[in-house]
Amino acid sequence: MSETNSVRLSGPGGIEAELPVHDGTLGPRVMDVRRLYAQTGMFTYDPGFTSTASCRSGITYIDGDAGILLYRGYRIEELAEKSDFLETAYLILFGELPNGAQRLKFIHDITYHTMLHEQVQFLFRGFRRDAHPMALMIAVVGALSAFYHEDLDVEDPHHRMIATYRMIAKMPTIAAWAYKYSIGQPFVYPRNDLGYAENFIHMMFATPCEEYRVDPVLAKALDRIFILHADHEQNASTSTVRLVGSTGASPYAAIAAGIASLWGPAHGGANEAVVLMLDEIGTVDRIPEFLARAKDRNDPFRLMGFGHRVYKNYDPRAAVLKQSADQVLATLGQKHNPKLEIAKELEKIALEDEYFQERKLFPNVDFYSGIILEAMGIPTKMFTAIFALARTVGWMAQWNEMMLDPEQKIGRPRQLYVGPGERPFVPLEERP
Numbered sequence: 001m002s003e004t005n006s007v008r009l010s011g012p013g014g015i016e017a018e019l020p021v022h023d024g025t026l027g028p029r030v031m032d033v034r035r036l037y038a039q040t041g042m043f044t045y046d047p048g049f050t051s052t053a054s055c056r057s058g059i060t061y062i063d064g065d066a067g068i069l070l071y072r073g074y075r076i077e078e079l080a081e082k083s084d085f086l087e088t089a090y091l092i093l094f095g096e097l098p099n100g101a102q103r104l105k106f107i108h109d110i111t112y113h114t115m116l117h118e119q120v121q122f123l124f125r126g127f128r129r130d131a132h133p134m135a136l137m138i139a140v141v142g143a144l145s146a147f148y149h150e151d152l153d154v155e156d157p158h159h160r161m162i163a164t165y166r167m168i169a170k171m172p173t174i175a176a177w178a179y180k181y182s183i184g185q186p187f188v189y190p191r192n193d194l195g196y197a198e199n200f201i202h203m204m205f206a207t208p209c210e211e212y213r214v215d216p217v218l219a220k221a222l223d224r225i226f227i228l229h230a231d232h233e234q235n236a237s238t239s240t241v242r243l244v245g246s247t248g249a250s251p252y253a254a255i256a257a258g259i260a261s262l263w264g265p266a267h268g269g270a271n272e273a274v275v276l277m278l279d280e281i282g283t284v285d286r287i288p289e290f291l292a293r294a295k296d297r298n299d300p301f302r303l304m305g306f307g308h309r310v311y312k313n314y315d316p317r318a319a320v321l322k323q324s325a326d327q328v329l330a331t332l333g334q335k336h337n338p339k340l341e342i343a344k345e346l347e348k349i350a351l352e353d354e355y356f357q358e359r360k361l362f363p364n365v366d367f368y369s370g371i372i373l374e375a376m377g378i379p380t381k382m383f384t385a386i387f388a389l390a391r392t393v394g395w396m397a398q399w400n401e402m403m404l405d406p407e408q409k410i411g412r413p414r415q416l417y418v419g420p421g422e423r424p425f426v427p428l429e430e431r432p
């Protein structure tokens with residue numbers, strides 16, 4: 001990053017400021033407002049951080065206008081086609097693709113940390129069977145901070161790496177057990193002879209009663225979904241992880257907060273909401289009715305899986321998934337999947353509609369992922385849990401990056417106060 005020049009600001013009342021401007025490797029230039037308050041006595045106001053860079057990062061880059069997503073400089077489409085999830089995880093964490101030996105060691109180290117402390121299962125057992133898997137994941141991941149508290153020094157890079165490996169390794173076990181618990185089946189322990197996605201599918205669907213063989217096509221499709229969800233710059237859940245981590249809190253607590261943030265329907269919860277919406281639409285002829293509702297300012301309904309804060313073009317992850325949906329469904333013998341047919345028609349009509357064109361609303365990653373997951377037999381309630389599982393890689397990479405950043409400070413935004421001015425206390429008998 002270089003500091004190329006500065007911006008001079010002048011405002012009413014003779015306010016003057018000279019602020020440095022930074023150039024990243026890609027993307028818009030950034031005005032450094034850190035000295036703004038000292039120079040002018042004013043804050044900036046940016047609810048939702050629409051124009052604010054909260055940190056420097058070298059992990060993921062999005063060109064929202066062109067619809068490009070890069071992990072450490074590599075296009076997402078290329079990684080989805082040529083790489084696999086653990087290799088991509090290595091890339092995201094360490095900045096380079098692994099060589100053969102690094103790759104094998106990384107796979108080994110992740111594989112051999114997949115078991116949960118036996119005591120953890122009692123946390124699951126404290127929940128109602130109908131609890132949402134995301135609620136269980138928040139609780140169980142948060143509880144890991146109690147299991148790994150004494151021996152964790154967040155200032156020590158080696159300790160941070162152990163926490164990173166543990167988190168990535170244990171997430172599939174936690175997610176699969178959340179599902180097993182909801183259906184009243186015994187927990188299935190991880191198996192070290194299986195690949196990452198394969199092992200997750202096995203823990204989801206195997207029972208102790210008989211041999212369960214994981215379909216390699218499904219494992220490959222799920223692995224690809226994991227790659228596409230692995231990181232996405234400073235989104236709400238990643239910013240949550242950074243904010244919590246900035247206080248020096250346990251990374252397990254930070255990831256639990258990230259999972260909570262991801263759960264909302266405006267973020268990762270949208271993949272579940274898309275499938276529920278497609279169910280509600282039911283038939284292609286009802287699409288115009290739902291589009292009219294999405295466009296109606298007086299109706300809170302939004303087209304789920306459409307629109308994005310950063311992408312003002314087709315989300316490249318949605319493009320990969322749309323193609324993947326056709327392949328996976330054909331392999332599963334579901335060439336005529338009614339939900340996929342409604343989704344494609346909905347997309348076609350929406351993209352031709354002036355409302356969506358004017359606002360640059362395109363399908364996002366959640367639009368097609370749920371259809372693929374459902375076709376694979378994964379229950380709707382698990383969709384966001386799977387998103388969380390994959391995003392754990394990005395969360396941990398961003399947390400590690402933050403902890404190494406010499407400019408890192410506790411995250412503490414300012415505010416535009418609009419409450420009452422100072423006033424004297426009113427005794428009870430004098431209150432109206």
Ligand code: ACO
Pocket residue numbers: 265266267268270294295301302303304305306307308309310359361364365366
């Ligand atoms: N359906 C209908 N209208 C929409 C939609 C939508 N899905 N998304 C945005 N709009 C409209 C808004 O009503 C607004 O219109 P207006 O200018 O007339 O008021 C305009 O487009 C801009 O929308 P904002 O809400 O200001 O955009 P923002 O960047 O804050 O929100 C978000 C982005 C939250 C993703 C939004 O597009 C949305 O709610 N989409 C549906 C939920 C969804 O799919 N979320 C997943 C996002 S991807 C992810 O997190 C993994």
